[in-house]
Amino acid sequence: MLLLVWVLAAPMMALGWHWQRRHTNTGVVDVLWATGLCGAAALLAWFGPGATAPRLLLGLLSGLWGLRLALHLWRRVGHEPxxxxxxxxxxxxxxxQRILFAFFQFQAMLIPLFALPFVAVATNAAVRRPWLIxxxxxxxxxxxxEAVADAQLARFRGQPQHRGRTCRCGLWRYSRHPNYFFEWLxxxxxxxxxxxxxxxxxxxxxxxxxxxFLRFISGIxxxxxxxxxxRGEDYRAYQRSTPMLFPxxxxxSTGLRTE
Structure with a gap:
């Protein structure tokens, strides 16, 4: 099943590479990554040999997660440089473009890797209600x-007077990357x-x-x-005052602040 996930992800990422070539926007790779994981979870939940309850929750929860993330990222990719x-x-x-194509295909290979937890759930024949809850x-x-952090940042970035300044409102007051923290959680x-x-x-x-990946490779x-x-010195002041990941x-801080 994981091989099938990769076989489906590779051409999807090839189409994404073609799209970015026309639009000069590599950010579409994140949209496709979230969509691919959502599809992988649905595939494994449907064909998995485990009990109905964990497989149903896997398909529902991972589907809603992937759909929300993909739509959020697409709004940014489709409306921003x-x-x-x-x-x-x-x-x-x-x-x-050869390197960019390889980059997109590397992301396709990551989809079955990150789908490993879905395999564990899809093969779960036990129904342990407290753990499901x-x-x-x-x-x-x-x-x-994650949705609240994304919305707070989008609202902050949508105000012209905040251009070049750092968001410190809401959850961003307690973590420099609250969206990443809740994604990890x-x-x-x-x-x-x-x-x-x-x-x-x-x-x-x-x-x-x-x-x-978030802490050391592709995220933070x-x-x-x-x-x-x-954002220069404003962000350096933010780094000095605010935890990196865990809220x-x-x-x-004596640095600039923007509420």
């Missing part, structure tokens, strides 16, 4: 928190849903991989580098 992170990457590669509660907390829902599965250990790959490093390029109370 290319994200500064991807623009810098494109300039670094001098617009070489826990999975739903964790999912609600993660997806709702959401993956623990599948750990709970997989309790009782013979492959339950696979579910831990979700939060582990997401933390590694690129986002903060772009923020420093565009906590901010320190006093």
């Amino acid at each position: 290319e994200d500064g992170r991807y623009r810098t990457m494109r300039e670094h590669w001098r617009g070489d 826990a999975g739903v509660v964790i999912w609600i907390a993660g997806v709702l928190g 959401h993956w623990f829902a599948y750990v709970a849903l997989a309790v009782g599965s013979p492959l339950a250990w696979l579910a831990w790959s979700g939060p582990v991989l997401m933390f590694l 490093p690129f986002t903060e580098a772009q923020a420093l390029r565009t 906590w109370f901010p320190k006093r």
Whole structure:
């Protein structure tokens, strides 16, 4: 099934590469990644050998998560210029379409990798109601928190007077990346849903991989580098006062503030 997920993801990413070539916007890769994971979860939930309850929750919860994230990202990709992170990457590669194609195909390979927790849930023949409820509660907390953080940032960025300044409102007062934190938290829902599965250990790959990618590879490093390029000292003051990922109370800062 994971091989089938990759076989379907590869041409989807090829079409995404063709789209970015016409529109000069690599950000579409994030939209397709979320869509691909949503489809992978639906496929595994439908054909998995596990009990109906965990498979039903897998298809429903991961579908709603992927749909919300894909639509949120598409609104940005469709109405804004290319994200500064991807623009810098494109300039670094001098617009070489061969490298960009390889980048899109690498993202296609990541879809079955991140779908491993879905395999654990889809093979869960046990129905342990407390853990299923826990999975739903964790999912609600993660997806709702991420949606609120995204909405707060979008509202802040939509006001012209905030151009070149850093959002410190709402959840962004307590974490420099609350959207990433709640995205990471959401993956623990599948750990709970997989309790009782013979492959339950696979579910831990979700939060582990997401933390590694967000913290060290494709998330925070690129986002903060772009923020420093565009917001300079204001963002440095934000770094000094506000936790990077895990929410906590901010320190006093003498830097610029924008409420």
